[in-house]
Amino acid sequence: MPANAQIRVLFLLLAASALGAQQLPEEVLLLSRVRRHVTEELTRLPDVSCLETVQRENREPRGKLHALDTVRLEVLTNGTDELYASPGDRKFSHNPPIQWVGSGAMGTGFFGLYLKTAFLNSNALFSWKGDEDIGGRPFARWDFRIPLQGSGQTFNLVEGSGHVSLSGSFWADRATLDVVRLRMQAGDIPPSLPLDSAGWTIDYAPTTIAAGKTVLLPQSADFQMVWLSGQLAHNAMSFTQCRAFEAETTIRFDDQDAVDATPAFSASAIDDTLRALPAGIKLTVQLNTRITGQLSVGGLIEGVIANDAIANKQVVIPAGSVVRGRIRRLESNADPTPFSTVAIEYTEVIVHGIRYRFDADLLFLDPSSGAERALTFSQHRDNFDTLQPANIEHQEKISATDIPGVATFFVRGSALNLPSGFKTEWMTHALSKSGKAAH
8 A cells, every 4th residue: 555545544544533532422531531540640650658547446246336446557559569567667568467456357458459450450341420529529420340250359357268349439530530539349249258248438639749749649548347247347547648769769569588678768769768756746837828628639738837846855846847748638518507628737847957757646726717626516307296396406516537647627617718827736646566556
């Protein structure tokens, strides 16, 4: 075929392809764009380390749900595999995190594994469900199903193990194409696996892990298993203080014979220079960033230490030291009354040019700006008891969950406007070697 004829044929094929794409339903084209975007995000995901806080609950058969413990672990991932260590340690291992606690249930694989399973799996079947509201914003939703033969999902329990199929839903931002939530549940549970149900939900957001480097990472996850006996295990997980390690690091995810070796991080590795603060130091942080509803989750924030931080009668962190972080949560709520849910995460404090990891628990936040750690609402409900008043007042309360380095609070009203100068008070904390929170 002559060269000019080949060019004409190629042009006709491209035109036909473009015409076919225009005739496809909008949700099919959007799904294709979301899957391509997620693939690119996973491809460029560097080695990332995050502090994982797990609040565990348990319910024995015919018993009541009760708090079991709080576990904190350092998780290092390349998006495909995960390594674990005690917080602040540098001896990462493939050993599952259940070995840090000895009993109960611990979910794993929440960084990139489930995104790959849902989006890069050729066996996945998708169905469009329309737009749904999450945190006051509309997101595109799809349901999906991955059959038993293609799921690759295995549960290993003391009582037995087995493969399961997967089904679930995901929600994506039409503008950025980012996945904001992924929900999955196990199906086709075999007789060898004594489970009635198992499911998990992961919330994602763009996360700045180094200067000029933002990637899509999980912010929180919720995992629950119910045994045939009625026993229930629940994990509520939060991921904070995430940072990147550059290619200079010699961590090997594929070397099974060396999983207990201490990874050799180079001196030039990004964010590996963060030092630990002593425990028991009280820090007052004044936010310099104005928080409004027009900002986005993942946006950078900055503040300063308001007062000298004292330890052993010495100033260890002088007033004016810069504190940096990001917006972790920003939701608009209308029911039962208009209010906003806000979470700001501080990740580092800079003292005389040295960067320290902001590892502290929230003690107090300034209520003068309208911020509240708990909200109480009064609602009137109809009362059908003829001997009592026609309606009764019902009190409803919502509270924020404490996460290291994160201040979660509520602001009443339909328009969020938290001015700069907002103050929070923190206490740096210590951890036991097991990774359990020391109280």
